[in-house]
Amino acid sequence: MNATLPILSIDGVSKRFRGPYSLMRRLKGEPPLIVHALNNVTLEVHRGETLGIVGESGCGKSTLARCLVRLHEADDGAVRFEGKDISLFRGTERRAFNRRVQMIFQDPYGSLNPRMTVSQILGEALFVHRMRPKPEIPGRIAELLDLVRLPQDAAGRYPHEFSGGQRQRIGIARALAVEPDVIVADELVSALDVSVQAQVINLLLQLQSRLHLTVVFVAHDLRLVRHISHRVAVMYLGQVMEVNTSEGLFTAPRHPYSKALLEAAPELDPGQRNRKVALRGELPSPLNLPPGCPFAGRCPHVFDRCRTERPLLSPRGRGQFAACHLTDFGTPAPNANNPTGLLFP
């Protein structure tokens, strides 16, 4: 792997959305509500790796995924692709970027145009990006269907004729049609049955090693992320709390939030189950962020500094980063919960 230059780097990206601006607030002369979806997120994606992004719903992981493919523009900071700021891409450069960084969407029902057949969906991508001369397009469509293990007669059918898992595979085929380097998968399988999840995930893994793809895998299912990721970033309230290798995170998390998140995941073995409450308190509102650590209100290890000073992401061990004032958190013995942790052996 080429470790010198990350293929995608996220430098201090913030994204804010304007919330509802009620008449009351207008009359009172108050400013509109601002939702802080991403706060100063810094992250690197290396060529050929799978980076998992996990967090509770509402933590900004989907917003981050959308910033990576430029469906959202960052308000502060920059997303760089091979060192170049993607917000500056225009014309052919932008099209080349679009071709090389593709996205697969969460909703298998909304992400395919219901009025286009599979061959029209794939053919359009091939045609617009001039991936093949026109006479070779049908052959390439057949190859792509083969690649995602759909039958050849799928080409002439409409999305509503397929199951959720098959549609996600059509989405994968569409992304692969333009031969991208990076695939951003936003909750790829969270809308699917568990049995179908395994199929789709294993397909993605095989395609990744076969086509040397870099994958950014956004999910809330920890076991799934552990199964497929090389590195994992844990997000909370629009911030990255910890970046760690997959094994590092799941054996010895370096941030109290990561630890709480892992403990909150239900055990598969009923004998191992306990009724220990992992976290107390509610998520602070992203409309009104606390000045210190965003996790301070729920953290069992909180002390005064946490409430006033926001910790920044800083290096821990090898390839480990955490945003916590407790720099030696998680250094001793790894916890023994769920020794394999594998969902799909």
Add this chain to the structure above:
Amino acid sequence: MSADWAAARSAFRLKALPRSLVSGGVILGLSLVLALWPSLLAPYDPTAFDYSALLAPPSWAHPFGTDNFGRDVLSRVIHAYTIDMQIAIFATIGPFIFGTIVGAFVGYAGGLWEAIFGRIVDATITFPFLVLVIAIVSVLGPGLGNMYVAVGVVGWVFYARLVAAEIKVQKRLDYADAGRVMGYTPLRIIFRHLLPNAITPAIVYWVTDMALAILLGSSLGYLGLGAQPPAAEWGVQIADGKNFMNTAWWISVFPGVAIVLTGLGFSLAGDGVAELLRVRR
């Protein structure tokens, strides 16, 4: 054997069509035949006077009777199909195309464009449709051509509003984002992806609007602002007969029945088209 049956059934798909579309289509098909070849079925010249049979009641010679000039009402009703079907199409196709294009852009662009468009809609729907059309016709002068212009100037707004609302829904769906991630141009996303999913309400409205256009054309004909006498047009005919309602009801009633029947055909067809174009999920 069963495969043969399946093939035969798929070859004969008429049964699979919505029933309302079939019945509406039959009515409109017959109307179109009458509109294109009226002289085939009309027994008399629609403008020929016959002073020997003034205000004659329905009989075998004149099944719908004659009017105060001795003109055969049946022949006039049949010949009026030509003008009224023309009105149905020409008064609506311009607004449909223009309104759809404007609506697609406005719905996609949003923001300031949507605000400007919203004010145009408000200004238009404040006035009753007929009053606005009459005002425009009275400026331009009576006649069919000017009527098309007047209906077009007002009518496109309704199509644009329908399409814009639907595009606004569609542009937020993931498949639109997938197009953006693919680097497709906004034009391609609007017309290739969003519009086919957004145009159905506009098409359904278009079909029913043709019925409304016939009613409007007849209203204007009745008021002397649309088709001009002695042309055979249902509204003109009803106006001609209004002084003889007590003595010769057939002059006005048969053109009225023709309007209702054609309107019914368009409404049924509109329902059927809606059923046919419904997206399966």
